[in-house]
Amino acid sequence: MTTRRTLLGAGLATPFILSSMAHAQGSSQTGGEAYPNQPIRLVCPYPPGATSDNVTRVMARALSARLGQTVVVDNRAGAGGAVGTRHVADSRADGYTLLTASGGNLLISPYLSDVGYDPLRSLAPVAMAGEAYSLVGISAALPVKTLPELIAYAKQHQGELNYASSGIGSTGHLRGALLAEAAGFEAVHIPFPGSAAAVNSVLAGDCQILIDPVVAPHVQGGKIRPLAVVGTGRWEDFPDVPNVTELGIGQEWPSSGWYSLFAPAGVPQSVIARLNAAYNDALADPEIALALRRLGLKPEPVEPGQLRQRLAREYAASGVTLQRLRITA
Template sequence: MSPVKMLAPRRALLAGLLAAPAVGRAQEVFPARPLRYICPFPPGATNDNVSRVMSRALSVRLGTPVVVENRAGAGGAVGARLVAESRPDGLTLLNASAGNLTIAPHLSNVGYDPLRDFAPIAIAGESYSVIAVTPSLPVRTLPELIAYGRQNPGVLNYGSAGIGSAGHLRGALLADAGGFEAVHVPFPGSAPAANAVVAGDVHFMIDPILAPHVVSERARAVASLGPDRWALFPNLPNVSEHGIGRDWPTGGWFGLLAPARTPEPVVERINREFNAGLNDPEVDAALRRFGLRPEKVTPAEFTARLARDHAATGRVLRRLNIA
């Protein structure tokens, strides 16, 4: 055999040996750079608190910085649109409150389709919430709040983190179920809205961020929302115990999403590490302080939940004539 013919198979073998590590390196590239963790609400909001807890947990699991960026505006739509328009490489993620994807898109042209423009990855948990009133309002229970609203038509108002937020819809649902009128007062985030309740500038609000204000007695809780009683307030009745809220859309989750067309292996890797982070006792405790019940789901389960909640919320918004 000539030297040239002998070299050919050797070159082929060498090329194969060199190619194999290259494939391995390609699979290990993610994450090649720090991740952007977009919080579509301002600092201090519940979404922001959850973003910071989970970004730290994910950073430890992925071995690279995961940096929170607050991109607030339009009830969370600004940050959500930024992620929807980002490169689908898994390096730009959205920490969505359910309202960004199940409420706001029904109310205005937010610039993204919640069912087509994102790749759902994981859920941090289902959110508990509290209905709290300003201390100067002469009510101590939910029936008293409803009675006050009926007896004083057009007097009550309620704050929220913005038009299209979960607090916006829940306030409207409560007024509808109670048979009274309440004016919606949107704020640029839940923190300033909660401060307005404490200051007496708005009468009530439905949001987990009010929990520390209730504990410090700067706001008064009259009921909780969630799958059951909130462990932080074991003596506080759930709205369902008053015969309302059972038919309300859930939509209380905080979820992690990537742009659509993000490679499936990347989505699965982030899901795996995110869910592993939920097992950390410190992460679990922090999320529960913010009113979440940690919950591990697959990307497929999250995708199905998003679709169900989006449809159910649309039906409720049309019934309430909220547009």
């Protein structure tokens, strides 16, 4: 039997029920105010010690402070960054599994093998940590002090020099091949499982050349000699080192390099916006910006749409370059 008390109770409960339903619907469809309500995994597709790993750890701490949730770094290396990238692409599109991406795993690896993801469709651009600089570094035992001297030496010793990289399909692999092509010499590519192993090979004298930001501290320590900077303009930490473009090389190279944040395709736009705002806010923090600059980055806040356009443009350019250089896995 329906009583006056039953009707009164139902009437009082109705606004609460409707409000709860609306909140649940908003959270499930857009990420809403509930995001984030659990720890976030930030995947680095390269091993510890690589520049990608260092950038990931800096930004994980920055995001944790701004999102109010722990951001855990998850290193999933392998196949030139493809293993970790595919893991994120295949993850649930809820914003709790994210990726630190760079040129190697998005612009190069997909052309060299069946990586299991499409960089333009399987991932959602979120934010950019910044433009990345690299140094053309050489073994201190090599009897050259400038890039023109290296080119002349390499031409006199065709095929005798080794250039290291963080793996087949890495940015360092492509840049080494581009340098050899532009300068007209032959060198042997030696891939390693990550930048840390690659720089150790140069320190040991097994390889003579490495184009990577990871050489920077070894340059400052006098163990590796810097010949040129790859990136936009000069690297402020090495103001006396010329850019390769000043030496007539690299103007047509497909990408200056960058590190960015991506999510699985299909993540709600409200979540993308929340992450982008937190990431860009971190870049405005002087301490975080300084930490990134020390890693060879020039912090650059961008919107997701800008990053999507840049990815599409540079992905197409990388494909043309790889075909011309006949680089294969």
